[in-house]
Amino acid sequence: xxxxxxxxxxxxxxxxxxxxxxxxxxxxxxxxxxxxxxxxxxxxxxxxxxxxxxxxxxxxxxxxxxxxxxxxxxxxxxxxxxxxxxxxxxxxxxxxxxxxxxxxxxxxxxxxxxxxxxxxxxxxxxxxxxxxxxxxxxxxxxxxxxxxxxxxxxxxxxxxxxxxxxxxxxxxxxxxxxxxxxxxxxxxxxxxxxxxxxxxxxxxxxxxxxxxxxxxxxxxxxxxxxxxxxxxxxxxxxxxxxxxxxxxxxxxxxxxxxxxxxxxxxxxxxxxxxxxxxxxxxxxxxxxxxxxxxxxxxxxxxxxxxxxxxxxxxxxxxxxxxxxxxxxxxxxxxxxxxxxxxxxxxxxxxxxxxxxxxxxxxxxxxxxxxxxxxxxxxxxxxxxxxxxxxxxxxxxxxxxxxxxxxxxxxxxxxxxxxxxxxxxxxxxxxxxxxxxxxxxxxxxxxxxxxxxxxxxxxxxxxxx
Amino acid sequence: xxxxxxxxxxxxxxxxxxxxxxxxxxxxxxxxxxxxxxxxxxxxxxxxxxxxxxxxxxxxxxxxxxxxxxxxxxxxxxxxxxxxxxxxxxxxxxxxxxxxxxxxxxxxxxxxxxxxxxxxxxxxxxxxxxxxxxxxxxxxxxxxxxxxxxxxxxxxxxxxxxxxxxxxxxxxxxxxxxxxxxxxxxxxxxxxxxxxxxxxxxxxxxxxxxxxxxxxxxxxxxxxxxxxxxxxxxxxxxxxxxxxxxxxxxxxxxxxxxxxxxxxxxxxxxxxxxxxxxxxxxxxxxxxxxxxxxxxxxxxxxxxxxxxxxxxxxxxxxxxxxxxxxxxxxxxxxxxxxxxxxxxxxxxxxxxxxxxxxxxxxxxxxxxxxxxxxxxxxxxxxxxxxxxxxxxxxxxxxxxxxxxxxxxxxxxxxxxxxxxxxxxxx
Numbered sequence: 001x002x003x004x005x006x007x008x009x010x011x012x013x014x015x016x017x018x019x020x021x022x023x024x025x026x027x028x029x030x031x032x033x034x035x036x037x038x039x040x041x042x043x044x045x046x047x048x049x050x051x052x053x054x055x056x057x058x059x060x061x062x063x064x065x066x067x068x069x070x071x072x073x074x075x076x077x078x079x080x081x082x083x084x085x086x087x088x089x090x091x092x093x094x095x096x097x098x099x100x101x102x103x104x105x106x107x108x109x110x111x112x113x114x115x116x117x118x119x120x121x122x123x124x125x126x127x128x129x130x131x132x133x134x135x136x137x138x139x140x141x142x143x144x145x146x147x148x149x150x151x152x153x154x155x156x157x158x159x160x161x162x163x164x165x166x167x168x169x170x171x172x173x174x175x176x177x178x179x180x181x182x183x184x185x186x187x188x189x190x191x192x193x194x195x196x197x198x199x200x201x202x203x204x205x206x207x208x209x210x211x212x213x214x215x216x217x218x219x220x221x222x223x224x225x226x227x228x229x230x231x232x233x234x235x236x237x238x239x240x241x242x243x244x245x246x247x248x249x250x251x252x253x254x255x256x257x258x259x260x261x262x263x264x265x266x267x268x269x270x271x272x273x274x275x276x277x278x279x280x281x282x283x284x285x286x287x288x289x290x291x292x293x294x295x296x297x298x299x300x301x302x303x304x305x306x307x308x309x310x311x312x313x314x315x316x317x318x319x320x321x322x323x324x325x326x327x328x329x330x331x332x333x334x335x336x337x338x339x340x341x342x343x344x345x346x347x348x349x350x351x352x353x354x355x356x357x358x359x360x361x362x363x364x365x366x367x368x369x370x371x372x373x374x375x376x377x378x379x380x381x382x383x384x385x386x387x388x389x390x391x392x393x394x395x396x397x398x399x400x401x402x403x404x405x406x407x408x409x410x411x412x413x414x415x416x417x418x419x420x421x422x423x424x425x426x427x428x429x430x431x432x433x434x435x436x437x438x439x440x441x442x443x444x445x446x447x448x449x450x451x452x453x454x455x456x457x458x459x460x461x462x463x464x
Numbered sequence: 465x466x467x468x469x470x471x472x473x474x475x476x477x478x479x480x481x482x483x484x485x486x487x488x489x490x491x492x493x494x495x496x497x498x499x500x501x502x503x504x505x506x507x508x509x510x511x512x513x514x515x516x517x518x519x520x521x522x523x524x525x526x527x528x529x530x531x532x533x534x535x536x537x538x539x540x541x542x543x544x545x546x547x548x549x550x551x552x553x554x555x556x557x558x559x560x561x562x563x564x565x566x567x568x569x570x571x572x573x574x575x576x577x578x579x580x581x582x583x584x585x586x587x588x589x590x591x592x593x594x595x596x597x598x599x600x601x602x603x604x605x606x607x608x609x610x611x612x613x614x615x616x617x618x619x620x621x622x623x624x625x626x627x628x629x630x631x632x633x634x635x636x637x638x639x640x641x642x643x644x645x646x647x648x649x650x651x652x653x654x655x656x657x658x659x660x661x662x663x664x665x666x667x668x669x670x671x672x673x674x675x676x677x678x679x680x681x682x683x684x685x686x687x688x689x690x691x692x693x694x695x696x697x698x699x700x701x702x703x704x705x706x707x708x709x710x711x712x713x714x715x716x717x718x719x720x721x722x723x724x725x726x727x728x729x730x731x732x733x734x735x736x737x738x739x740x741x742x743x744x745x746x747x748x749x750x751x752x753x754x755x756x757x758x759x760x761x762x763x764x765x766x767x768x769x770x771x772x773x774x775x776x777x778x779x780x781x782x783x784x785x786x787x788x789x790x791x792x793x794x795x796x797x798x799x800x801x802x803x804x805x806x807x808x809x810x811x812x813x814x815x816x817x818x819x820x821x822x823x824x825x826x827x828x829x830x831x832x833x834x835x836x837x838x839x840x841x842x843x844x845x846x847x848x849x850x851x852x853x854x855x856x857x858x859x860x861x862x863x864x865x866x867x868x869x870x871x872x873x874x875x876x877x878x879x880x881x882x883x884x885x886x887x888x889x890x
Contacts, residue, residue: 132715132745132747133745134691134715134747134760135760313826314751314752314753315721315722315752315826316722316750316751316752318826321826321827321838324838325838328838333839334838334839335839335841336827336838336839336840336841337840337841337842337843338722338823338826338827338840338842339721339722339752339781339782339826339842339843340752340753340781340782340785341721341781341782341818341842341843341844341845341846342781342817342818342841342843342846343784343785343846344784344816344846344847345816345817345818345843346841346843370751370753370756371751371752371753371755372753373753373755373756373789374752374753374754374755374785374788374789375753377755377788377789377792378785378788381788403759404755404756404757404759405756405759405760408756411750414750417736417745417746417747417748418748419748419750420747420748420749420750421749421750421751422751422756422757424756425753425755425756426755426756427755
């Protein structure tokens with residue numbers, strides 16, 4: 001995933017805006033002083049002065065940071081707007097717990113340095129330089145101390161960014177949900193400057209810095225890209241004269257709607273659909289742990305079906321072990337394979353393979369955790385159906401990917417020649433029998449290539 | 465196996481040294497013990513088997529060829545049964561059996577010549593003496609097909625007898641090559657013993673040199689700028705890569721089953737050090753799935769534990785993932801397999817199911833609920849079907865799977881191919 005995904009064209013906007021506006025207020029410090037003295041100035045001048053000041057401040061801070069880089073203290077909680085960040089706090093556990101605790105209230109807490117990355121957090125350029133040359137084009141998440149973040153970044157977003165960088169929020173949907181909730185906080189605390197309108201001012205001056213920061217922490221996932229595109233579209237639709245409160249109310253409502261429709265209900269509908277496609281006595285094979293697959297199994301068990309599950313795990317992540325335990329507790333017989341050894345016979349013994357996806361590209365290829373492609377291919381070659389479970393918000397209609405080295409991420413923990421790992425791989429659509437989304441019912445599922453049609457079917461009414 | 469040995473497990477070298485001081489039975493038992501405990505694996509099995517068979521020839525009591533053959537067969541099958549998933553043992557036993565048969569033939573031909581008072585012909589070229597065989601023949605041994613079968617048999621099947629049939633270019637159906645030498649004199653038994661032991665020595669040399677010979681082909685296979693994926697590089701693969709590194713600049717991606725992250729030394733450190741010193745980049749991949757990296761890779765290299773006669777491979781598990789991924793992307797898969805790993809059998813069901821290994825490195829016994837609840841299967845060997853393999857790089861040079869039959873025919877005698885079938889009946 002490239003760092004500047006969907007936000008790219010507008011992301012650049014704030015910087016380029018400042019340049020022409022600095023005609024009179026540029027660079028001269030007095031301008032900042034006069035700001036307070038002359039509040040009744042023309043808007044243009046005020047805006048320009050504001051920007052000039054911001055720019056000067058930013059430059060100063062950067063210089064400071066550069067000097068102080070050697071000894072950056074652990075990020076301290078942001079207290080000034082603590083209340084607004086409440087909804088995002090409290091995710092101090094490992095990455096697996098991020099999902100459950102996410103969205104719930106909690107005390108404000110900057111994610112600690114535990115979890116995946118015990119090593120020292122601040123080693124920016126050096127970290128990148130250790131990446132083997134042939135993979136150097138692939139982005140990697142990085143931890144930015146909150147003290148180095150852009151000052152416009154909202155505390156709620158700061159917290160989410162930290163959680164993403166530490167993989168406390170890992171899978172696309174929990175990242176999307178956290179982002180949307182954080183943006184809701186941003187919208188709540190937003191006040192349109194005098195003489196501006198929300199539809200003109202909000203995106204370039206408030207939203208984009210947040211997006212930039214999040215992207216810097218970890219390359220955006222495709223679901224986030226989609227949601228941000230929709231959100232921007234939504235904001236732009238507001239008439240210039242729309243009252244601020246009305247617009248904010250509308251946006252908050254829309255975010256709620258998006259979370260409910262595209263995340264909560266979608267998850268439910270997919271689990272339902274997929275569970276229906278499990279037959280009595282089936283052996284279902286899955287790889288790693290994906291929340292949709294887990295839900296599906298539990299759902300099918302609740303329906304009273306008896307079936308076996310084979311969990312193939314990645315020995316370098318071992319997420320499947322948790323899944324295996326959960327399923328076992330639910331009374332489902334589980335065969336657990338800690339690695340991809342013996343994949344062929346295991347796949348051949350299965351009746352279906354259920355795989356969870358991070359995203360699906362416009363050409364129908366699946367973007368999922370590393371190793372999924374190998375399992376899908378083995379299953380397809382053995383004549384076993386490969387069913388992918390994926391919410392439509394994860395579908396990317398603009399990008400096409402034919403190999404795993406186009407859009408991917410380097411594991412920030414394993415990024416050297418001594419130990420290297422890509423987080424995702426790309427499964428060609430010929431290894432996918434069907435995709436179960438929230439749109440199908442009755443156990444039918446669409447081929448992976450049909451995603452564009454699917455998107456057209458549902459996306460238009462959402463933007464309005 | 466002696467329980468006292470569980471305390472200290474000797475290494476292979478010590479074991480081989482100890483062969484000289486121990487009785488034959490004790491040596492066999494300690495080797496079987498090590499095989500069962502997987503202390504001797506892979507290439508070492510071949511070496512150990514050759515050494516122990518040498519002891520059998522040297523120490524056991526036998527008066528004629530048949531006795532020697534049956535000794536080797538019985539000891540060999542005991543070893544093979546101790547490690548059913550090490551076909552290399554059976555291969556070495558077969559080689560030794562074939563060697564004895566060859567020596568026996570030569571001996572007898574020599575005897576025959578002598579009996580005809582043609583002893584001045586020392587060159588022992590039997591083909592020049594089609595009528596050299598004495599008219600009276602002892603009955604053939606049971607494991608041989610009856611003469612009538614052979615007389616109607618195809619030329620092909622005869623050619624498999626290799627040297628044996630050469631002894632009878634006159635197309636005499638009764639080759640008699642392995643007929644018992646009941647009248648063999650002790651003197652000739654003594655000569656046979658030393659000849660067979662020399663022959664086993666040669667097999668050992670072949671085993672020892674195979675890796676270097678294979679490495680000699682590295683220059684042809686690896687080109688400058690290549691990205692080579694080496695799956696769990698064995699000693700054979702290491703030598704191959706290091707040799708290539710002395711001539712070429714390329715990049716090696718090393719993948720493996722699993723390694724514990726966080727240990728002070730990164731895996732394959734010695735290999736990587738050697739390669740880096742030669743200016744070859746190395747990258748350790750911490751991933752089981754390899755589809756993500758294959759687009760970058762030019763060729764996949766790993767070594768086989770055994771090659772079956774259909775061209776299928778027995779390998780460390782995970783190699784199959786690499787081969788499969790490479791096959792899908794049409795990248796060449798090169799398997800390094802010395803000739804002694806070629807096995808004149810078809811893979812059994814067990815082989816294709818894979819051997820199960822110790823799962824405790826994945827699911828800790830300290831983790832009570834997990835141990836209690838899970839059926840954990842850690843498969844440690846895989847079977848790779850022949851279609852996924854492009855090149856079988858042997859110490860005799862690169863081969864394709866269509867040519868494997870002739871390699872097998874060159875190295876094993878048809879009488880011994882069924883060796884493993886006798887495993888069930890000790």
